[in-house]
Amino acid sequence: MERLLQQIINGISLGSIYALIALGYTMVYGIIKLINFAHSDIYMLGAFIGYFSMTTLKLGFIPSLLLSMVFCTIIGVVIEKVAYKPLRHATRIAVLITAIGVSLFLEYTTMAIAGANVRSYPPLTGILTKSFMLGNINISMLQILILGITIILMILLQFIVKKTRIGKAMRAVSLDSDAAELMGINVNTTISFTFALGSALAGAAGIMVGIYYNSINPLMGMLPGIKAFIAAVFGGIGIIPGAMIGGYFIGIVEVLVSGYSNSLYRDGVVFAILILVLIIKPTGLLGKNSREKV
Amino acid sequence: MSILSVKKLTKSFGGLTAVSNVNMEINEGELVGLIGPNGAGKTTLFNLLTGFYVPTSGTITLNVNGTSKSLGGLKPYTICKNGVARTFQNIRLFKDLTVLDNVRIAMHKNVKYGLISSFLHLPSYRKEEDELIRKSMELLRILRLDHKKDELAKNLPYGEQRHLEIARALATNPSLLLLDEPAAGMNPAETAQLTELIGWIREKFNLTILLIEHDMSLVMGICERIYVLDYGMIIACGTPDEIKSNERVIKAYLGEGLNNA
């Protein structure tokens, strides 16, 4: 039982990371129906910018986190303007291939600049190195920090989406972008803003993965990216709370599978869950069934 | 003898009952109209008859060549194979394919050569493909589309697209043809031409036709009997003259031009 709880605690940290990445996928998909393959590389860039900020610039964790989020926001918006906007009326598959192109570009440019080898984040200092026991369960301050930041970011996101003007515009555009445009909403600005929000969250996820797992490399985004996307599908793509639930679910399942059986099966189980979800309820946990009109 | 017999057919979506307790009998060779205000459930009824929706309750029975078959819950392609063909209100041609291909695809269900023959273009392939082209061209000639066989469907003018939809439905060799607003968007001259065409193909192909239409000149002009649907229920059934003077129908339409027909 204690072991199970311990695994779940560890799973929550991983789940936070997945949830933050999944939010970006789900928002972008909701608004322009694109599986933004480059999103996982924004997360990778977030980790690298955090690394640069903490080593070269010798900034603390929180300033590095903010720096990383700001940079990722800019990169996300630029990618949208340069690569996706010209294809607004092209086929979905053409945009998808472009997204794959952008993803490869970010990966290999990072590799050319920073090298292909794995880098380690600087060791933690101060209170972040501490951990405490709750009964027989070990909880580190780092895990609390990750969960805390994730929750704060999610509350902020919910506030933006539900209470602000631009949040309303986002929801309107995702329902019907033509109608939204006729109502005077600037669709392009709204799409840019969505990319900005998603990228900022991915940047935060990147730096948190850096301090938690302590190793980063230019191709680190691929697998977590796919898993975060699965998390978004699991919760119901386009639905923000769905991505959060999905992220935590996938994170916890993964840690449990590694903990209780062969860790080589970890990814297999995640993909099997994906396929089961798609077959049983393709619209995901929180999605509504809709049928094509005849 | 009735070719189509619908009994107590009901379809609800969540709390909304789109088609409620509908009874309908269509006799072989008849030309029957289905009218009703917008949102009355006409297209839903077509979708039930052609297998795109599964009925919530009730039965649909098709009697062709002395055998009767229950259609409720069957897949659309099975229903098509049993001899029911349809057109769509919002034209659903294979837009990026040629006129000829549109018709040939609808004849696919009768193709007998197998996959191996299609891989290697064996003699059976050639023989049947030649036959397919011959039959398709025959149909296209009837609908005056033969000179456009290599045009893409999307490049046809609107009226010809409607004709092609009818040609495609006929290519499935149906006993019962369901036309969903065939005259929508046509001008009076085109409608008159279409009216003539419908009457003519009915004779030529020995068809029973059920058609949804808003254009009263067409409905009143060629239908032998008319069913009126309102809020998912049949509120009247009878000859054009009976329908014109039916109080409930007039009320349902709020005098929507029935008398002008």
Added chain:
Amino acid sequence: MKKLFEINWIKTLVSLILTFVIIQLLISLNIINSYLQSTLAAICINIILAVSLNLITGFTGQFSLGHAGFMSIGAYVCALITLRIPTIPGFILGVFAGAVTAAVIGVIVGLPTLRLRGDYLAIATLGMAEIIRIIFLNMDKITNGAAGLQDIPQFTNWAWLFLYTAGTILIISNFIKSSHGRACISIREDEIAAEAMGVNSTRYKVTAFTIGAFFAGIAGALYASTFNFIDPKIFGFSKSIDILVVVVLGGLGSISGSIIAAILLGIITTYLQAFANIQMILYSLALIIIMIFRPQGLMGSKELSLSIFNRLGNSYKSKKGRV
């Protein structure tokens, strides 16, 4: 009019023989050296993969991101058979068994997943391919796990590659020009209308998927036999993406487009090898630029009738011309 058809048939045959002989001559004269020969093999394998994926995605409209999974099945089955029976009959058996196994898995994977549409199908096929890869990774005793299989006997040469590549192209383009092929295309155009016209859409989606998987299996078998070494990493998600890129660059629904794109990409990659460190950056930039300026791919959905595989365009036109 029957003559016209026969003339086309002869033209196809002649151009095929010419292609074969010319390349064989270049190999004999060592103009195509052993290094370029492996490029040639890679191009042939990519043509088979792209044409077979085009049948699924370009013609039937079913977006698959799992083609590498079927390729890996062909590769492993053929490798395991030829390692035990290192003879020509063993190789023939290996390729055939690999293709059939891939096709069987194609049916098993296709039946449940092909009910999904668009991106959902893409992501489900991606998941299936990853599961296949993870299974190979974990079947240590048979597949040697992550270390992969080494010293797979090499049987492929230009003649074999040509035979399989030309065979794939002819069979798939013949299929597309048949009534069964048109049924597949009608699903891409409008699935609802296709069903209303009597096309059993599930059946034809699974048919296209299975044929595609069969040929991907052949491609995998040829890969194993050409490059002597396979491991699960080779058949990951990136490989599926690579195949899709060839198809989209060539044009969805254009077989000659897939062939041209595979040849061009093969040649470009060979010459970019000199700039190994920025090769992928250039490739990704090219991808983005091509998609922005020509999202329909090189050929759109048209066929090139002048190509050596001119049967594609010509016999189709002449057949229609006969009416």
